[in-house]
Amino acid sequence: xxxxxxxxxxxxxxxxxxxxxxxxxxxxxxxxxxxxxxxxxxxxxxxxxxxxxxxxxxxxxxxxxxxxxxxxxxxxxxxxxxxxxxxxxxxxxxxxxxxxxxxxxxxxxxxxxxxxxxxxx
Numbered sequence: 001x002x003x004x005x006x007x008x009x010x011x012x013x014x015x016x017x018x019x020x021x022x023x024x025x026x027x028x029x030x031x032x033x034x035x036x037x038x039x040x041x042x043x044x045x046x047x048x049x050x051x052x053x054x055x056x057x058x059x060x061x062x063x064x065x066x067x068x069x070x071x072x073x074x075x076x077x078x079x080x081x082x083x084x085x086x087x088x089x090x091x092x093x094x095x096x097x098x099x100x101x102x103x104x105x106x107x108x109x110x111x112x113x114x115x116x117x118x119x120x121x
Contacts, residue, residue, distance in 0.1 A: 001100070001104060001109060002092060002096035002097065002099050002100035002104060002109065003092075003096045004078065005018060005096075005099045005100070005103055005104060006095050006096050006099040009099065009103075014029075015103070016029060017029045017030070018103060019103055021038070022107060024038050025039075032062065033062035033063065036055075036058050036059050036061070036062050036063070037059070037062070037063065037071055039055060039058070040055060040056075040059050040068070040071055040072070040075075041071060041074075041075050043055055044071075044072050044075040044076070045075050045078075045079055051072075056068075059071075085114070086113075089113040089114060090114060091114055091115065092111060092114045092115070097111060097115075
């Protein structure tokens with residue numbers, strides 16, 4: 001989560017928008033296309049998978065098939081990486097720690113077992 005938030009900031013996502021991401025369904029900061037992409041991402045990441053025909057139809061109104069492949073591909077890749085890093089308790093680098101503490105901690109994020117000797121566990 002902290003890596004993705006940091007990348008979003010580096011790629012130009014507005015801090016207010018990133019901090020409102022958990023309210024994306026009602027926040028005026030998000031377009032309908034963004035809401036559908038986030039609905040798709042959450043559904044694809046759910047266990048069991050929660051992507052429905054209705055959701056895919058909504059996505060196709062805003063995104064091409066290639067763009068949907070990219071969205072779902074990112075979800076799948078991050079699902080793998082998150083499971084790997086959580087299993088291995090991979091320490092976080094300084095930048096994601098700073099981003100997590102600044103933007104995500106108020107939403108419940110903490111470094112947990114990913115802290116190294118500089119950050120504590």
